Amino acid sequence: MEAKVLLLACTPLLPSIPFQAHMRTVYLKPRSLSCCRAKRKSTAKTKEGQEKLLEGMPKEYYDEEWQAQQREKTKELERLRKHEDDEEERMVENYREIGIRLNGYPEEDVKKAKKLVSSFIRAEEEVEEKIEEAAEKGELTELVLMVIWNRLDLARRDDEKDAIRSLDLLYRRVETEILKREATPAMRLLNDLLNMHDGFQ
Template sequence: EWEKARRQETADLERRRREEDEEEVRLALEYRRIGSSLKNYPQEEVNKARRLVANLIKSGEEIEEMIVEAGDNEELTPLLLLVIKSRLELARQDDEREAVEALDLLHRRVEYEIMKRQASPSMRLLNELLNLHDGTDDTEWLRKARHRMLKAFPPEHAFTILAPRGFDLSSHHGPIDAPVEGDDDDVLLRIDFIREVNQLVKEVEAQIHSHEVEDLDTDAVALRLRLEDKKRNLQYVKDLLEVAIALKW
């Protein structure tokens, strides 16, 4: 029994060392890949992005305000994300855990701000609904999501959709003015939300399937974890899609 336990310990130790070596190789390759990608940008733009990242890191409590301001100035770009990623991978290679955590959070926050500014009304609402989830009670989350949808989407019976603002449906009295061009640009219809979210679901499912059928390399463990996380988030999106489809006023 003792010899068997020792052999198992030795095997576990060798496995951990092998995984650590593989991770070091992966980090080095990722860092070189990012470095090569940065060479595709003008050096002046790269330097500008690096200065902005340095300022964001040093901004402390003002970081949220700086990120929003950078977005307003159109400085939140794929290049900026690449520069943050470069510093993140370097910190990982040097095993600087606090720096890794801070840079990872910064990357996620900047990426979120970029996506939020580029997202369609449907995707902005979807993100808002997902953020309502506190990670514990799915039933309560879906109840809140349904309540938010009722506020976000206009009622869909025909007269409500066609009637102008201020028109009383019960008495059929009220102003009937010509619609102002662009007056309803911000209105999000439930059917448009359903259509766009359903398309997103199909695209993500295709991505997951393509990863599952390909050969898994030395990064197999990390890939599986990413796939599991993506599947879990996809299920949340599907749950919201079902609520939207079944929504009644």
């Protein structure tokens, strides 16, 4: 009878496995706490580093109004840059369009016409003699007028006032000489009479 009572008193001590497992889970918690402490330390170091980097910044850097002004200046610079890029693209397109006008003519003829126009420009006061000489040789053609017009168009786009004035006069003079050479004898006589009349006045 005594042995049975002793056995019953000792039986509750057998299930020890759940208790040990519970102890293991409790033992793991301090590791997670140490990780949190490490993260906090690294974050604090990062903040300290940022504060050190900002130490050399001017006082205006912390002024919201100053920062807003800087943002507006940046936007204005971007607008100006875009406007300049658009203007440059437009000019390139215009130059390309002007160059295309001469594509229908033989390359050798274009070179000769450009050379002739350059000689007119360099002649200055002797340009009248150069034009008449070229007309007698049959060198004044529609292509020569086109080359002068292209130069005049470029000068207008670049707003070169002196070049515009000179090229405009040159174009009119060459055009007049071409028309005079292509005119009928009656038209030539009429032109001579008009010139004489202007001279008498």
